[in-house]
Amino acid sequence: MDLFRWTIQEASAAFREGRCIPAELMASVNSRIEAVEDKIHAYVSVAGDAAVQQAASLSAGNEASPLWGVPIALKDNLATRGMRTTCSSKILESFCPPYDATVVSRLRGAGALFSGKTNLDEFAMGSSTETSYKGTTRNPWDLTRIPGGSSGGSAAAVAADACVAALGSDTGGSIRQPAAHCGIVGLKPTYGRVSRFGLVAFASSLEQIGPLTKDVTDAAILLKAIAGHDHRDSTSVNVPVPDYPSLLNGDVQDMRIGVPQEYLQVGVQREVREAIRNALDLLGAAGASIREISLPHTDYAVSTYYILATAEASSNLARYDGVKYGYRAEPVEDLLDMYRRSRAEGFGPEVKRRIMLGTYALSSGYYDAYYRKAQQVRTLIMRDFEAAFDVCDVLLAPTCPTTAFRIGEKVNDPLQMYLSDIYTISVNLAGIPGISIPCGFDGQGLPIGLQILGKHFDEATVLNAAYAYEQRTDWHGQRPAL
Amino acid sequence: MKITGKEVAYVAHLARLALSDEEIEQFTGQLDAILAYVDKLNELDTEDVEPTAHVIPMGNVVREDAVDTGLPIEEVLANAPGTQDRFFRVPRII
Structure with a gap:
């Protein structure tokens, strides 16, 4: 018997x-x-x-x-005490955290x-794991293709049964997009639902830690x-955590599902659009009411994101200076030379590019034109979702416009x-929860992801809508031939 | 052009990145393309729109100023490229 194929509930x-x-096991x-x-x-x-x-040494008595x-x-990029935590970067190659992230403890x-x-894209900056200093992870469904990113290693490991489940982080789609490309389930919780303490920071106002799993x-x-709330992360919110597993009943009777028309327009692969239409038919037949809605500022999300995320990154990554931990260039002339060369030799091209863009957007004379402008557009994007959730319980859309692209293609x-994140990025800007679940395959046998979005702190409804779909299909049971 | 090679070199200095001439040239082209793309934000009139820095409404978060154990100094120093006694060692500053 292949124990490694088990889900969490089967193992338990x-x-x-x-x-x-x-x-x-x-x-x-x-x-x-x-x-x-x-x-x-x-x-x-x-x-x-x-x-x-x-x-073998796990204490008994905790089987419940x-x-x-x-x-x-x-x-x-999750700190593990005594276990190296590299962010797939040369600059942290030997870093061994003296503490655990809250999710780890x-x-x-x-x-x-x-x-x-x-594995991940270096510092979670990427959509394919190709920016990793540790090499590219390959998609278990087609080894010539990317697994998605940045949590591509976690997604590929789950899809290949090389773990029972995994944690990832999602700053602009980094859990949902690889989950879609690898044919598994990936959930980005509401901003503030999960403590970020011990998650190596990239863009602090956008990212959340979440699960990548074999089913809902x-x-x-x-x-x-x-x-749950954690005093070590002051942006984690002190609200009750529902008992999510017991709330799954697969009932979508009268659930109001909105379909953002901007997410099914040009550029979406035909098979992806068809799979989403089929999912809507299925949930409609199960009793949900489906309606088209509009998120009019969708087209501005990628621009907004790449200003805000890089600005936050340029600030967060200032800590890598060759003093307290990480790579240090040697020999050096003086302190400034040490900073400049340690960072130039320790960071890869994508990380440098983002630090440069963010530094520029925050620099004197450009702050209002870029950073403040992007923060204002962020408000407009949030209002789009608020208006949609006035008339809908959840929104349903593709996770990505296409299935997994080839390694090296972009x-x-x-x-x-950056544009491959177009349907996942708005969710981080608005801070709402979103899940990607498998909903079919294209003509080349590559998985397609269905994305379900909900109101702030309403993961329970998102999970239940996903569960309702999963109960009526068997995509989640499919495994790649490896 | 949205950005020149001279500006890229200045930004690299601000970001404390020692970039080669080739990198400056490459980043100039790439940043120029990205900045041209993000220019589309200027299509929107945001004059009366409040900026959003944080999506969940919350004010300052405070806690009791209580004494707690810090990180174990030996484990912390074990990650440093240069140490002396209980300190980080860096190149001479003055």
Whole structure:
């Protein structure tokens, strides 16, 4: 029996019923990693035998926790005490955090095991993992294609059964887009739902940590485990966390689903549009009421995002100066020379490009024209969603305009790469929750993602709409031949 | 042109990045294309629109000023490229 194919709820049930112990599952996942890692390169580092030993020493009595003994993969921008955290960057190649991210300590407390740290675009800046200093992760459905990004390692690991579930981070689509391209479930929670303490900062006003899983129920389980207020992140919000798994009932009777017309226009691959239409028909037949709505400022989202995200990045990444941790160029003439050369040698081209753009947008004489202007347009984008949610409970759209593109296809054209995030980016600007679930395949056998968006802090409705679709289809059960 | 090579070199100085001449040239072209694209924001009249810095309404967040344990100094220093005793070591400043 291939234990590594289990979902969280299957593993948990097997432990409770005494059919399996965590060390057996962990060993099975490790052997799966060994078998597929040469092909997909999802991991930056693996825990290996240490995780099996940890599984064997898990204290009993905590089996009621749905994550007890379950192997989870962590994106390598989440701080793990004593486990290297590189952000897939040369500048942090040897960084070993002296503390755990809050999500990591919550998972430890729930008895979860960590299979390893997954690959990402350098500092989560990218849509393909091609900017990683550690090499490109390959899509398990077609090894010549990108897995999406920036959480491409986490998505590929879940799709290839090289972990039971994973955590990623989403700044402009970095959980949902790779989930769509790899045929799995990925959820970006509401801004403030999950503590960002210990998530290496890229764009602090936009990013959230969230689950990448084999099905919607697993996403609900993992979200419940990591959500909640944390005094170490003052932007985490102190509101009650619902018991998401128990709220899944698949009932969409009278649910009001809005379809933003701007998300199905030119540039959307024909098969993607068809898959979304089919999903709408299915949910309509299940009792939901479907209506077209408009998000008129959609066209401005990519511009707004690339001003705000790069401005925040230029500030956040100022900390990499070769003093406290990370790479230092040597020998150097003086302190300024050390800063300039450590950063020039430690960061890759995409990170430098974004630091440059952000520094420019914040520099004297340009602040009002770019940064302030983008913050104002952000307000207009938020108002679009507010108006839509006055008449809708959720919105439904493609996650991406196309299925996964080829490795190398967009690597020399940053603007084209940025435009591939066009349907995910607005969600981060507005801070609302969004999920991507599998909803079909194109003619080349590549997965298509369906995106469902909800109101602030209404992950429960988003998850239930996704669950309703999943209950009536079997896309989520499909696996790539590896 | 939205941005010149001279401006790119100045921004690189602000960002503390030692860029080669080739990088300056490459970034000038790429940043120019990106800035031309983001110019579309100027199609929108935002005169009376409040800027958004934070999506969830919240004011200042305060907590009790309580004593707590800090990070273990040895583990923190173990990540530093240069140390001496309990300090970070850097090139001479004065």
